[in-house]
Amino acid sequence: MRKILIVGAGQSGLHLALGLRAHGYAVTLMSNRTPDEIRNGRVMSTQVMFHTALQHERDLGLGFWESQTPRLEGLGISVADPGHGRAVDWLGRLDHYAQSVDQRVKMAAWMETFAQRGGQLVIHGCAVSDIDYFADSYDLVLVAAGRGELVSMFGRDPARCAYGTPQRALAVAYVHGAEPRPEHPGVDAVRCNLVPGVGELFVIPALTVGGRADILFWEGVPGGPLDVFHGVTDPDDHLAVVLQLMEQFTPWEYARVLNVELTDPGGVLAGRFVPTVRRPVASLPGGGLALGVADVVVANDPVTGQGANSAAKCAAVYLEAILARGERPFDAEWMHATFEAYWEQARHVTKWTNTLLGPVPEHVERLFGAAGRLPQVADRIANGFDDPADFEDYFYDPERTDAYLARAAAASAWPGVRGARRIRGA
Incomplete structure (x- = not known):
């Protein structure tokens, strides 16, 4: 029986651990x-799992909360105008629903499930020296802990990195008590509110430790008016700042949250990090090797909501590669090839995310504006959150964007207009 060590019990580490135990x-x-x-600590993230990532969980029998969690059937985008109204506002329909489960709920339960299924769960803060000590006892060492000392083992890959500093200041509040959304009261959806030059507000219906909730998530341009959470340590004060910023910059969202309260004292989070792509293989002091997993090696800003999705997709790629390897050694060549198989998916996420971290290009403004008139364009953008590779066809190049919009406008006269976006050329 092959022995594998996984350091880090987040989305990717637990997904891999449970998948390997199943085999x-x-x-x-x-x-x-x-x-x-x-389970009783502070929230660790925001998250929206789209269909492909959810299916990877279902394939392993890990969708424990599917019937309890809001089904997000759409993704909407609003763009603020200078007077803090909405210059753009639309909802794209997803082909398959998305869901958001608080990682405190998911990771705690998955850890218990892993132990119940015969995995060895070790509670220990792990340093590089610990991994080096244990490495000889395992056929493969995987590092899935995306913060702290362990990440420093994996050198930055400058050819694949666009930024050297944080591009957003992040602030999260999980709340109960939001009013129904008037734009589409019968449809749960992720809402992305873009405030040009200032940042973004995301509102995500979710399942948390106390049941259904809404996640209020600000991403602020560093040094700008949203970058005000440093030193705010009291959870209620944190929520008050989140709401004040909503009142100022997204009053249409603020109108829904006049009476909200935090889900629990741990329902807030603030911070920032540098989006980074790292080299996937680390050499240990004793001569062994470790393979980085998910955001250890590809850490994107959460502005496109891809973190948990990328973690699940990375785990699925790595699991398939491990199973296919059989009894052959997990050498450096195999490690690099396994990462490159994941990068073939992840590169699309990185390109798309980095594009949205800068000023929104004029042709993307036209695209977002057209989506309000052309439902098939709104739908296609929304479904790109599940399959970011699709953006290559029409998102980055102004000529391709305009050609796509011309085809979409022509197709809008067809019966069944929402289905027109399924034809990539239409």
Whole structure:
């Protein structure tokens, strides 16, 4: 039986650990916190899992909360005008619903499931020296802990990095009590509110430790008017700042949250990080090797909502590669090839995310504006959150954008206009 060590019990590490256990591998999973500490701690992220990522979980029998979690059937975009009204506002329909489960709920339960299914769960804060000590006892070492000392083992890949500093200041509040959305009261959806030159507000219906909630997530341009959370330590004060900014910059969203309260004292988070692509293989002091997983090696800003999706997709790619390897050694050549197979998907996420972190190009403004008139364009943009590779066809080049919009306008006269976007050339 092949023995595998996974350091880090987040979306990718647990997904891999449970997948490998299902195929009979001897898996040791190291976490610096117990399930109860995670469940009762502070929120770790925002997240929206789109269809492909959700299906990877279903394939392993891990969609424990599917019937309890709001089904997000659309994705809407609003763009603020200078008077803080909406210059653009539309909803694109998803082909398959998305869902958001608080990672405190998911990771705690998955850790317990891993132990129940015969995995070895070790609660221990892991340093490089620990990995080096254990490496000789395992056929493969995977590092899925995306922060701290362990990440420093994986050198930055300058050819694939666009930024050297954080591009957004992040602030999150999980709340109960939001009013129904008047634009589409019968449809749960992710809403992306773009405030040019200032930042973005995302509103995400979700399942958290106390049941249904809404996630209010600000992404602020560093040094701008949203970058005001440093030093705000009291959870209620944090929520008050989130709401004040909503009142000022997105009053249409603020009108829904006049009476909200935090889901729990741990329902807030603030911080920032540098979007980075790292080299996938680390050499350990004793001569062993470790392979980086998901955001250890490809960490994108959450402005496109891809973190949890990318983690699930990376885990699926790595799981397939491990199973296909059989009894052959997990050498450096295999590690690099496995990462490159993941990068073939991840590069589209990185390109798209980096594009949206800068000023919105004029042709993308035209695209967003046209989506309000052409439902098939809105739908296609929305479904790109599940398949970012589709943006290559029409998102980045002004000529291709305009050609696509011309075809979409012509197709809008067809019966069944929403289905027209399924034809990539239409």
